[in-house]
Amino acid sequence: MLGIFYVILIFLLGRELAPGTVRLRPWLLLPVSFGTGTLVMGWGTYLVSLLASVCLGAEKPLFYGNLIVMGGACVILAFLYVKRMREGRISGTSFKTCLGILRKSRRENTGEIIFFGILLIFISWTMFYVFHVKDGALYSGFSVFGDYAPHTAMIRSFSWGNNFPTQYPHFGGEDVKYHFMFQFLAGNLEYLGLRIDIAYNLISILALEGFLMMLYMLAARITGMRRAGVLGIVFFFFRSGTAFFRFVWEHIKAGDLWTVLAENTSFIGYTPNEDWGLWNYNVYLNQRHLAFGLLIVCIALWIYLDWVEETADASEKGIRWLRKRFFTKNAWKCKRIETALLVGMMLGMTSFWNGAAVIGGLLILAGFGIFSDGKLDYALTAAAAIIFSLLQSKIFIQGEAMELSFYWGFLAEDKSLGGVLWYILLVSGIYFAGLLFVFFFLKRKGRIILLSFLFPAVFAFFISLTPDINVNHKYVMLSYAFLTMFWAWAAVSLWKRNWIGRIAALGLALCLTVTGIYDFVVILKDNDENHRVSVQLDSPLSRWISENLDKGDLILTPEYSINEVTMSGEMLYCGWPYYAWSAGYDTNDRAAKATEIYTTDSQDRLRALVEEEKITYILFEEGMEFEQNVCREDVIARTYPLVYRSEDGRIRIYET
Template sequence: MFGIIYIVLSLLAGKELAEILLFTGKNAQEAGSRHGQHKAFCNQIWVLAAAAFGMGTLVFGWTTYMISWAASEAGAKKPLIYGNTAVLIITAVVLVLLYWKRYRKTGTVWTVADRKLISDSRAFRKECILFGSLLVFLTWIMFYVFYIRNGELYSGFSVYGDYAPHTAMMRSFSKGNNFPTEYPHFGGQDVKYHFMFQFLVGNLEFLGIRLDFAYNIESVLALLGFLMLLYSIAKRLTASLAAGILTLVLFFFRSSLSFFHFVTEHLQAKDLWATLRDNTTFIGYTTNENWGLWNFNVYLNQRHLAFGLLIVSLVIWLFMDWLDIGCAEEEKGIVWLRNRFFTKKAWKCICPENALMAGMFLGLTSFWNGAAVIGGLLILLGFAVFSDGKLDYLILAATSVIFSVLQTRIFIWGEAVSPSLYWGFLSDDKTLWGVLWYLIQMSGIFFVGTVVLVFLLKKRQQRAALISFLFPAAFAFFVSLTPDIAVNHKYIMISYAFIAIFWAWALMQLFQKKILHRIVAVLLAVCLTITGIYDFVVIIRNNGPGHRVSVNMSSDLTDWLEEHLTHEDLILTPEYSINEVTMSGVMMYMGWPYYAWSAGYDTYYRAAQAKTIYSTINKEELKKLVKQEKITYILYEEGMEYEQQYCREETIASVYKLVYETEDGRIRIYET
């Protein structure tokens, strides 16, 4: 009950904040509407709905977190009680006073802007069907890959690896007191991973919403909100409802040469039909493509990415007003571009208060999804090149960076990222032609074809937007920020989502012409989607019955750990991914190494220490290492090995007290 109230109040508060951001700053909005694509062509109810969820969730999440942290520092054992109580009461009081004041003044609680949200009622009816269908589909697919039934948590094979650290983080809040926040798979240190979406879900579970419902509800709303904004941006750029819908189709189903390579390979092997029918792994012929790096699976296993993109899309929507102004100037060619830099109006602020507010919200998103924020800033950098009002962009960027840096100083010991030049991303051949061929293999004509699209687009604003949307993908091929270059795939995915707008436009342009053009449009649509369609078939197969990892949610082991271990404890375990131990939310010395390594932790050192602790026959060495590493509990699993090293329980048992043993005797825990 309290969880539902929390969500509803966050939406109502978010609506009030969103209307301040979206419907103030008339200078920018009126100029943007007079020039370029008219924003009134879009039903802004969808923009407001997405913004209400995103902004409300951000403010509620951070406010709850900070108050709870303060309560924890003051000695509260269940600090979320204080954070939620304060947020719910204050918000309810403020909203009641606001509605009462508005009602006394106007006779209604609705604002003037609320009455102008639907400008095209005919399109609105179609959009209701579209987003209603998306809501049903997203709800189904989210619960298909992650759900609880009869006390068992089920996670599909293609997603459970990412859910392991995420659910552990959620449980560290709903079942524990993870303040100041640590990374459960590498406890005892700082938190280098953006964790606020997981905090939100954990808090909702704390408020009484079952874990799968909490995770899936927020995931559905985040992805649906992003798709509403992506559709609205597409419709604004193309003035076409059909292109907006087709953009969403291209978003779900990726372009690649992989399916054609796959078909050719298995035709030669004469097993194509059997393989198409039975295959349960993602197809791919480039590095890590078979992980599902480029398909819809990314939005299923990294659900916080959609939330980050929702906020990014909101800021992009807002700053399209600035882009409209710059692109509407009458100069041509190099003169126009020169005047975007060397005139007073090119730099003069248009609406600095909106830029400041947008920068704050974008910066606050850093610990919800940092990659989305970086990708968004790169796109806005492109916008700034072609826009007037560049000082507003500077305000936006500076504010975002300040808020991001502030968060990293609070949560991370040392530097948040380690930037370096890294040419070629995951391509094996780092020559220019090798990288280009990698791009073609990975995405088909999708990215390389944008060179043609730039010349086909008729409006300056469209060309400017297309070039800007390419910036994150370009960044992925030149810069590395973490030890794992593969994480740069998110920047390419961000570019992909927005560039889909222009391929949708191109398809609609072809389809509106003669029969030959329509045939070309159909063939092009097949080329752009067939690999993604087959990927989706694999998602369904690889997360269906017999393809799910299960965890007992009523485990005595989980309950014991939750009851006896605190945030200050550090438990040494095997390299667990997702199981009854991680579901307790305890801080593990080191869980599955890849999670922590890719986040920037020194897993090699801890792996070496853990191997020694588990295998040594020297009692003094054991005691020295355990004390040095501040390990308070050691979990031993019958017959376990650690990093292929045989483990000796007898040394541990001779030094430390046995405090817990499972009924089947498989797991024993020693207190140090």
């Protein structure tokens, strides 16, 4: 199947792009190959398809994008392999050597192979548990379908449609302000023959598995303990917090603890929007593109750890060491200009895969740079990343990509310093507060890295980049993910001491995971067969809309989230408003005009609004309301011809 072949090409091309230092380390080579290969293949396919659509007027631009990029990748790989064969680097002897290396690697890494195998099974199970196809219907769990609504619409806009130049399907007719390349990749794989759930889940599994492989390798390198890498990943899945302890205490007093534990299907929380699942594994299940962004960030951090380690190993102590980080030539001069530029380009290319991950990664690198020599390398990386991001923004976005503003306190209701600190304690439990204690037991390298990992979380409490401050939770989650290694190091260190240390390690692990474990139980309950949204994968309505609307069309509908209309991949005038509003679109203006179109008694006013907003189709659903206003069909029916009626007569579409 072409979709699988495309993924294989991603790995093979990514391997050629991987530095030689990682090629004999499988837990580096696999994620690096997937990350870099995806960026190159993904952008290549998108840009060729864009040119085919805009310049050649191609109705199926992905055909040309895949033909040229997949064909080009095959030619490049064939050329490299033939060249190596002629040079004697690929032969029977070299093949036997490779087999020997693999056998040795298997013996030395048996534990890691088992661990990552279990991890792969767990991630695959959870991804398909919340998003899968069965009997021709696409099922999305209750805790995730809200995010999947715009994502599946975007996926279908590429696999079924011609979304070039790219628009946001829930707010069609304008630019795209939201990172969409991960959805483009899934859409391209569906176009190449993979079923939508397999396409989306496959790249999500590879992205999260790759990120966690890199996180494991970073933890092992930074702490010097492989066990810290394993335990850190456990802490990654099951968050720290005070919510479970308070929840249990309240229901013990009420006398209904066991009943509530058995019946509850909602995330627990006592801070604003904590019950959305802002802080647990559910984030990685519904925002699949975040893991891919973090994978790329990990690659950048792995490279720049060389700078940190060289600086941390310096012989100076105290203030003298710190002074040399700013007031010497070595503190500023470039060490590896080419590497710095390539890392910056890689991060910049990730901006429209997940912009929050890129910003968080640059913040961590800023922390590295403050305490490392070679500061101009960091500056070059940041500059290259920003330039590439701005170039993409100029292509995709009209106006400003972000609205930078000072916003103190994030979601804390009490904005005083004490109130914000109390909020952090309630949300994370001992996690962030306890790291201040862990800090004093670390050596210089560990302290530099711990402080740097805190930068994204600090950023979340001071700066807002979007109308919805809730999205800043990604920066806190980013810090949380990377800081797990230090708590893992602390727990493993305690375990090694004596029986008292082991008891303390178990208690620490329990405090750090029990809230997250209960959150995971809720994920399973809230996404079981009784808690899922279903939509027909290939309904007559979806097919009719896809086949009869062109890329320049705009359809007015009720404020749909996910249904057969959104699964057509065509552009909605005003879908569910939260998605578009949080991405920076003016949803209030469109909602007001849509309400007037659906409720007006004037044909002239109807025609004027429809023409002004460039709406080409109007969908009316039996008994519908819009913004709690009763809608009328008679004026629309007198003004425009009926072009579609569903079999049950519930849906009617008029062409303007």
